[in-house]
Amino acid sequence: MVQHVEQVKHKGGNAAPQASLDAHGVAHNRPLTPEERREKQDKEISNVSRMIGIYCHGVHKSAKGQLCDECRELLEYASARIRACRVMDTKTFCSSCKIHCYAPAKREQIRQVMRYAGPRMMLVNPGRVLEHIIDSRKARAFEKQNNSTQASK
Numbered sequence: 001m002v003q004h005v006e007q008v009k010h011k012g013g014n015a016a017p018q019a020s021l022d023a024h025g026v027a028h029n030r031p032l033t034p035e036e037r038r039e040k041q042d043k044e045i046s047n048v049s050r051m052i053g054i055y056c057h058g059v060h061k062s063a064k065g066q067l068c069d070e071c072r073e074l075l076e077y078a079s080a081r082i083r084a085c086r087v088m089d090t091k092t093f094c095s096s097c098k099i100h101c102y103a104p105a106k107r108e109q110i111r112q113v114m115r116y117a118g119p120r121m122m123l124v125n126p127g128r129v130l131e132h133i134i135d136s137r138k139a140r141a142f143e144k145q146n147n148s149t150q151a152s153k
């Protein structure tokens with residue numbers, strides 16, 4: 001009896017495969033290939049690493065291109081989270097992700113990094129920041145679309 005109920009539940013939970021976003025925020029109706037996922041992770045890690053670099057240089061006064069111990073640890077932590085991310089296929093950036101996989105203390109640290117480095121990235125590399133803003137908008141539109149399809153079922 002109990003088993004039967006469970007079986008029915010499982011059948012009902014079989015959702016259609018979700019569309020995924022590649023490193024450029026382009027939606028596909030298939031999961032990412034391992035190469036695409038890797039490219040996307042690399043891009044996210046290089047963004048985070050750049051931001052931590054700006055923050056460490058400006059706030060911790062470390063030499064350009066170098067990180068203090070605290071920031072090196074934060075970068076390692078963030079990279080590990082990105083590599084382990086299970087929603088990499090459907091999201092664009094950690095900063096616009098709804099699943100908060102960072103421990104609260106690290107989350108606060110990375111938030112400070114972004115607050116400091118975000119506006120400065122704009123001065124150093126406006127093209128990259130614009131790309132980020134556009135990708136984030138795409139992600140929001142994509143999520144909205146996904147949510148409304150789910151709601152209409």
Ligand SMILES: [Zn+2]
Nearest residue numbers: 056060068071
């Ligand atoms: Zn630092």
